[in-house]
Amino acid sequence: MTFAQELARRAMSIRLDSLPEDALHIGRRAFADTVxxxxxxxxxxxxxxxEEALAIANAPGQVTLWGRGGRRASILHAAMVNGTAAHALDFDDCSTTMGGHPSAPVVPVVLALAEAHGAPAGKALEAWVTGVEVETRLARGLLPHHYEKGWHPTATLGVFGATAAAARMLDLDEAQTTTALAVAVSMASGLKSNFGTPVKPMHVGQAAHNGLMAALVARRGMSANPEAFEHTYGFFNLFNGPGTFDADAILSDWDGPLEVLSPGIAIKQHPCCGSAHSAIDAALRIVAAEGLLPAEAIARIDIRTHERRLAHTNRPAPRSGLDAKFSVQFLTARALTAGRIRLADFDDARFLTPEIAALLPRVSATGHREADAYRGEVRVTMTDGRIFEASASTNFGRGPLNPMSDAELTEKFTDCAAARLGSGAAGICAAFLALAPETPLAPLLAQLTGQEH
Incomplete structure (x- = not known):
């Protein structure tokens, strides 16, 4: 049996009636947070x-483009646009196993198909769990080499999560799902060289679009090489390389705890690259103890994070608000002087305040190789000689060990969505969190137009 067949069989074994309530609760939260x-x-x-490149205005469809003024598109185009929007601010949920963002490539596919086909919430939640399990379990056998080689796992592995989720929503059988996964092998892409640019969120829209396309063409009889993963010129050998992956680790333990439960899904508290969150949290511990630190009173800031994290967050002179989301120097300085990281901090016209611009040359970031790859350390030397130090180990967000409450998630949703949904934002979040398996999703999704009701 080929790898794609083995993976499809395991993915198809996930069933709504056997999923624990905790997994469904996490799925509801993932829907709310991603939207x-x-x-x-x-x-x-x-x-x-x-939108212009896809000529959506000339080819409208039945699926809501979230927050885009009432426009609708085909399921494929909606997956592309909504998937890109879900990652546009780098504020979407995280998986430490995946080294990336599990829901952003999957939720837009699931909800597009639910809206188009009138599917209930239970089917969508089953598909979400299936997609996340596939992409994170692939990561078990591919990371960290896959990530360190320069691939963006949210896209390169997320495409398979999108494929598996779409297969469940479309009721594909095991053979069709095998084909869909093999098709998706040729549709995986996403390079870390484009981090800090608008191409990074487009990776996610592309993964959602391509995963859905793979499932759709498989349903219509497309064929593909079932050995597309393990072939000499297949995914494993080309994306990782001989000796750098473990297929057995991917296929084993599917009867054990779900990945969505352990190590689980982490919801981001800070709207920026997760690899900088430990440094931010260390800085906030200093603020909690000492109060806000005036930029002009800081002589030097020294930051240490794992070299794997520093590789793409060592940006001492960010050039734009988006670039600043990946600058551990900017983010740490901002946390120390403002006491929090907000969406407004990345506005291109004002992200680099005079105080921060003057402080950044005094910020140094170095890498470590400690066993805890999430540990971040911050040392602040003040002009009067005082020294403040703190450390933190944040696994990309608020996960099972430090969960964000439903009330906190609602606050985050409202902060994110109020500009588009107005006073109805909190009610829509509550509706997602209260979804029953039989609840139809289309009426709720139709409210996400961005036109206040």
Whole structure:
């Protein structure tokens, strides 16, 4: 039996009636969080370029483009646009196993198909769990080499999560799902060289679009090489390389705890690259103890994070608000002087305040190789000689060990969505969190137009 067949069989074994309530609760929260951050990101300029390139105005469809003023598109185009919006602000949920963002490539596919086909919430939640399990379990056997080689796992592995989720929503059988996964092998892409640019969120829209396309063409009889993963010129050998992956680790333990439960899904508290969150949290511990630190009173800031994290967050002179989301120097300085990281901090016109611009040359970041790859350390030397130090180990967000409450998630959703949904934002979040398996999703999704009701 080929790898794609083995993976399809395991994916198809996930069933709504055997999923624990905790997994369904996490899925509801993933729907709410992904939609919320997508609404916040729905005015990203790159979305206009994508809509125009796809000529959506000339080919409208039945699926809501979240926060885009009432426009609708085909399921494929909606997956592309909503998937890009979900990652536009780098505020979407995280998986430490995946080294990336599990819901952003999957939720737009699931909800597009639910809206188009009138599917209930239970079917969508089953599909979400299936997609996340596939992409994170692939990561078990591919990371960290896959990530360190320069691939963006949210896209390169997320495409398979999108494929598996779409297969469940479309009721594909095991053979069709095998084919869909093999098709998706040729549709995986996403390079870390484009981090800090609008191309990074487009990776996610592309993964959602391509995963859905793979499932759709498989349903219509497309064929593909079932050995597309393990072939000499297949996914494993080309994307990782001989000796750098473990297929057995991917296929084993599917009868054990779900990945969505352990190590689980982490919801982002800070709207920026997760690899900088430990440094931010260390800085906030200093603020909690000492109060806000005036920029002019800081002589030097020294930051240490794992070299794997520093590789793409060592940006001492960010050139734009988006670039600043990946600058551990900017983010740490901002946390120390402002006491929090907000969406407004990345506005291109004002992200680099005179105080921060003057402080950044005094910020140094170095890498470590400690066993805890999430540990971040911050040391602040003040002009009067005082020294403040703190450390933190944040696994990309608020996960099972430090969960964000439903009330906190609602606050985040409202902050993200109020500009698009107005006073109805909190009610829509509550509706997602209260979804029953038999609840139809289409009426709720139709409210995400960005036109206040």
């Amino acid at each position: 919320g951050v997508a609404l916040a990101g729905s005015d990203a300029p790159c979305l206009d370029a994508i």
